[in-house]
Amino acid sequence: MTDRRLGSGTLVIATHNAGKLKEIGALLDPYGVRCISAGSLGLPEPAETGTTFVQNALIKARAAAEASGLAALADDSGLSVAALDGRPGVYTADWAERQWFEGAPGRDWYMAMGKVEGMLAEKGDGVDRSAAFHCVLAIAWPDGEHAVYEGTCTGTLTWPPRGTLGFGYDPVFVPTGAEQTFAEIAPEAKHAISHRADAFAKLVAAQFGA
Template sequence: MTRLTGKIVIATHNLGKLHEMQKLLEPYGLECVSAGELRLEEPAETGTTFIENALIKARFAAVASGLPALADDSGLCVEALGGRPGVYTADWAERHWYEGSEGRDWYMAMGKVEGLLCAHGPDVGRAAHFACVLALAWPDGVDAVYEGRVDGKMTWPPRGRMGFGFDPVFVPRGDTRTFAELAPDEKHAISHRADAFRKLVADQFNTQA
């Protein structure tokens, strides 16, 4: 089996995701470089599942860079909304023309979810989960996939200044704070991305999950 060593491309242009992934990989002696640093294009995410989109990004970056590549596809799934926004989570935070390729309006996206929940009435269920798929790809065509999840509920108004995306309106099960109110190390210990990373690490570095 192909194993991770040396240099790896983190196939994202999202700085929040990049920092989380670098932090999680730090103990394993890998040299991480981002797709943004390498000026790689962002491939069209034409998949309809997290797995499909993660593989699209990882395979593209691996071939373009000639290095192993790690990609994440993740999103918020709200039970009362039929699992939306799901794979379209980032699309709900529409880009503004003046913000360039990095800018997304996450407050607007949070408001959109809250508005749809409120439309179901005051007794609407607020159960939700974050899902994450990590895809590893090597330039020779070998790849591997790891899935993670964290359950919780939606809250309003947004709380906290840490994290990114929908973090200010998601309260993980067993806590009263939103993801955006948790210190980075606390979030890294319980997040959907951390869950997927534990599986990746157990597989790639022969550790116990």
């Protein structure tokens, strides 16, 4: 971890997702940061071999920084369920990947939500349904320095899924203090309390604060 600051200039966002680049770019634009994606630079996506969100975020940020010669930002996020010993965790997206016998390749988030619910149901009616979304933002510089910011949003899991506004596990996640799921809450309201918002607030405070 370092106290180093980004300042204005170009930052590589370690993603091949245009939507994620746009979202992060909009958040950092007020601070004079120009964001470009690893995909636009033709950089390969590294294998995410870590066992924690921090490890995977750093793998992606370091790979982009070393390949581009510029500072790079990566994120890694997912859902942890208390009664499942923190699973799916770093495998949050993997649980939605269809196997060969489950249809065409791609992600099936309803199937993923069903896997979680099925495992909870096996533990009985009194099972602890608490869960949390986690987001880790990692900044890496080409010389090896790095900074990490972690955000969390706690809540409970409900069943059946409710709402159509979110994605992933949002239809079964009710944030602490709310009655609606993430998929029933307006996007701007969700973004104000989400795990990603928490992590970005910490990044902005450290990198651009007084």
